[in-house]
Amino acid sequence: MSNLWTSFTDYIINNYRDSEKIVEVGVGRVLEPSNILKKELPTCNIELVDIYPANESVVMDDITDPEDYIYEGADLIYAVRPPEELQNSIFNLGVRYDADIIIKPLFTEEISYNLQNKLKLVNYKRSVFYEYKRK
Numbered sequence: 001m002s003n004l005w006t007s008f009t010d011y012i013i014n015n016y017r018d019s020e021k022i023v024e025v026g027v028g029r030v031l032e033p034s035n036i037l038k039k040e041l042p043t044c045n046i047e048l049v050d051i052y053p054a055n056e057s058v059v060m061d062d063i064t065d066p067e068d069y070i071y072e073g074a075d076l077i078y079a080v081r082p083p084e085e086l087q088n089s090i091f092n093l094g095v096r097y098d099a100d101i102i103i104k105p106l107f108t109e110e111i112s113y114n115l116q117n118k119l120k121l122v123n124y125k126r127s128v129f130y131e132y133k134r135k
Contacts, residue, residue: 007127009036009103012076016100019075023047023099025063025090026082029054033080036052047074071097078102082126087112091119094132104129 008107016022019041024034027048038046048058049070063069064084071077077099079090087103094101103119105111111119111130119130 005033005036007125007126008129009033009040011122011124011127011129012078012102013040014036014067015042016044019044021045021047021068021074022047022076022078023071025049025061025077025093026086027054027058027080031057032081061100063093065092066096068087068097071099074099074120076100076102078104079102081106084112091115091132094134098134100115102129102132103131 012022022037022044023048027050028032034046034048047070049061050058050061051060053060053061059070061070071093073095077090077094079096080103082090082103082105090103091101101119103111119132122129122131
């Protein structure tokens with residue numbers, strides 16, 4: 001396991017240990033965070049979603065026109081390095097399906113201007129990301 005994902009996945013593991021379902025959107029080809037979560041949260045259903053699935057473990061979906069069955073019952077919807085133009089759609093997924101949201105933008109990017117007052121900046125160990133808690 002690389003140290004790149006340790007802090008980020010530790011946060012999810014520590015805060016969503018009792019979750020039944022977590023969804024990663026825009027997974028692309030980077031499977032390490034979800035693999036860590038699957039190993040550390042064996043009773044949690046970790047769903048992977050992308051509009052262009054890289055392999056059979058990833059469900060095809062367009063988050064701008066989502067399929068309900070993928071997100072219903074999710075405790076957390078998260079995205080790693082999503083383009084700014086998709087960040088509002090990710091936020092809308094969380095609100096629509098009553099899930100917490102974590103968006104981890106590229107190191108050189110900030111969160112979408114429209115979301116800056118809705119998401120909280122979190123500095124956790126060596127990881128920085130934005131979070132919305134529904135409760």
